Amino acid sequence: MLTQKQAGEIFDRIRALSSGDEIEVLFSGGKFALTRFANNTIHQNVSEENHVVSVRTAFGQRTARATTNKFDDESLRLVVKNSEALARVQHPDPDLLPMPDSRSAGGTGEGAASAQTRHFENTAEVTPELRAEGVRKIVAVADRRKLTSAGVFSSGEYFEGVFNSRGLSRWHTQTSAEVSVTMLAADSSGWQKANSADVANIDPLRLGEIAAQKAVGSAHPKEVPAGKYTVILEPAAVLDIVGFMFWDYSGMAILDQRSFLTGRIGTRLFGENITVLDDVAHPLQAGSPFDGEGVLRKRVALVENGVVKRVVYARATAERMKRSDHKGAVGLIEPTGHGFSLPNEMGEMPLNIVFAPAGDPQTVGQMIASTERGILVTRLWYIREVEPFEKMLTGMTRDGTFLVENGRVVGGVRNFRFNESLIHMLSNVEAMGVPVRSCGEESFDMVVPAMKVNDFNFTEVTKF
């Protein structure tokens, strides 16, 4: 993999080729491998390595970006030339700020120190054989339970770097390992997924056994009519659905009046038991400690006891917000280190979401035990926004949906379609579990608890 020292040398070569007033170079890439299985056999097995260099040139208030994955002298000369050619014909952007130096990008910061521990040699060195062995254990569970397994075991190591002509230099390396398992029976299925920077934290056998138990336990699903139910959402299901609101916790989204928080910051929008942070340094979080301009990410309290407190900002968005009509109604305005690489139209977004633990956390088992009649949901699927201001979402349950009656799981049910407002849902959380690192397919990874939610709105039932 490219090292920070090598990247610094490439940056120096690029800078010497530049005629811009300012120049910024992003480096990203790494090695990635994925073993995919289905029908109890490995059917895809891939590996790649790629390094990308992305150059942003600024001439005064004009800026543009060009990107390549070729690092020879001619390609670097061309990528600089392309970024300059694009930048020269831009209209001046009055909101464009000078590139940040180290001080204005947050200095060294606590997040950076924590995130350096996210590279594990054992994970970087995972072999195809080791992944195949993990898959073999899962397939053995499937064979024993007379099920069909499908899933992935992936591993990789990655880097991200930001260098600019004001002397800023940021570098982050990380590893990741992930296992996802679906177990299929004749008329039911079960699913589990986990990832970690350290492959030692991933237990394919355990994930396979839980997924298998869900498939067996939800066999011969009954059709239960649609309607409003108490639901117990496992952490992956919580992540799947709540992830759809975090694009709106952005200063730019407020300025664009596309956020459901427009005019609502400072108000109690959710139940008092809902507190949400963005915290890249949280021990269960992952990712780079700096944003697309190299600004260090701050810990930001987005929601406290149901009250939306503030949103995140890129540098330029914060300056715009300070000049806008919204400035008195959005809480603290400051660059928080959540900007995307420039130029972009979306501004920023919190990507390291952590739900605060409840005062009296309950296990999923306790939630089931206290439920007279409800639905236990393993995961949600194909979620889309139906109405943006009430944050009404639609989607399906999938891979393990159970009826709970009189404090126990009584069997599987056919999957439901829901149409539910996130505001309504997070105002009706009766109980929460201990927040855990969770991952799904509908949203980015987060630290979220299981939730017991009242009056969750299922509108239709499908055929399985």
Place this chain on the structure above:
Amino acid sequence: MSRGGSYADVRVIAQRNRALTTKNGKVGSAADTESVGMNVRVIADGAWGFAASAELGRGAVEATAARAVEIARASARVKREDVRLAPENPAVADWSTPYKIDPFTTSVEPNIELLLKIDAELRSVSGITLAEANLNFSREEQRFASSEGADIHQTKLSTGAGYAAYSFANSEIQKRSYPNSFGGQWQSKGYELIEELELVENARRIAEEAVALHQADQCPEGTFDIILDSSQLGLQIHESVGHPIELDRVLGMEANFAGTSFLTLEKLRTLRYGSDLVNVVADARQEHGPGLGTFGYDDEGVQAQCIPIITNGLFTGYLSSRDTAHTIRENRSGGTVRAEGWNRLPMIRMTNISLLPGQKPLTLEQLIASTDHGILMQTNRSWSIDDKRYNFQFGCEIGWEIKGGKRVRTLKNPSYSGITTEFWNALDAICSGEEWTLWGTPNCGKGQPQQVMGTGHGAAPARFRAIKVGSAYKGN
């Protein structure tokens, strides 16, 4: 092959993309991206291996091939049966997307001016709070060679453009898009597409519709006859025909991510998928039109084909690959395998999955005139379908109630839902060829690691009887 593989293919790919966007009078992004690399796909010990590298030197190619073989042998450790490839005569060919104007030869400056002109038109309408516009160009040059002797060079070009106007008022966000939502219209064409779309000419109307939606009535809930415009019908085809016919899904290969399919193998040539009027093809050939699923050869070197998917309502075909064709007793792949780029494994993807137009002359206005009571819905706003592709729900940007053959009022937040085969069997009229448009869907996700692919969907407006409308808002 010297390392012990029984089959190998190599793809060397160079991709270039240009994305220009504006938002509220400013350039949002201006970016050029290129990516070059190669991959080796091998069968060794009866199992697949795949490795990719951005390095193209001889040493890197040999190392990549060695890694692919190593991975294939690891795959073979958890294997039930050997990979079986359908035979294919190795092609030696050169193919290029037909185009009039290479978009990369157009200057950036006038393109930005065009976007800003659209932006100004949109925001000239009082009540528009956000205007977004985009132009996208891409070129892919690929060289494919296989151990069987295939040697194919292809250059594929695509162009996309569109815009959206948002209006925030009274705790409600309304939106209209042109010519379609989620980036507009995308085709395998050159810059001539931009000139055909009449982008500026339609901007003011679209903005006025977005603002007027605040005053429109809420779409009622109930059972109605509905008419879908061709762009919404294109997405309906994508989700409720295109995905379920992917043979890898049917065989369980996507069970962990994209899902499976209700179209189990015994349904081939037995399932009444739709009414007699429903004829759907998967057509990657140039003569079908400039869809995002149009090419000369797929990424296994199989020539583009037209596969009848639904014939007079009967389910007649799947999308297949060389290693799945035998499961449906075909002796040749359907030629539908594509990869997102040099670092991704080719897999079964939709080509151009199109509903053929009605045989009898019928315009949209004539279809409306023949509808006693119904709802016309236009331009997708939300879409969702279960993981076997039975139950779906779609929302559209705008609707109109039809009474006595006339549009009587505008409706906001229209939505409809149903079960795939029940829905297609409820189709009772399709407009004819002059109303047919080949839409591009640039953002179809599938696979692990996920790959985004462009697909094409031709459709003319059609009517469906007794469809559930408005349940998206039920109970909220």
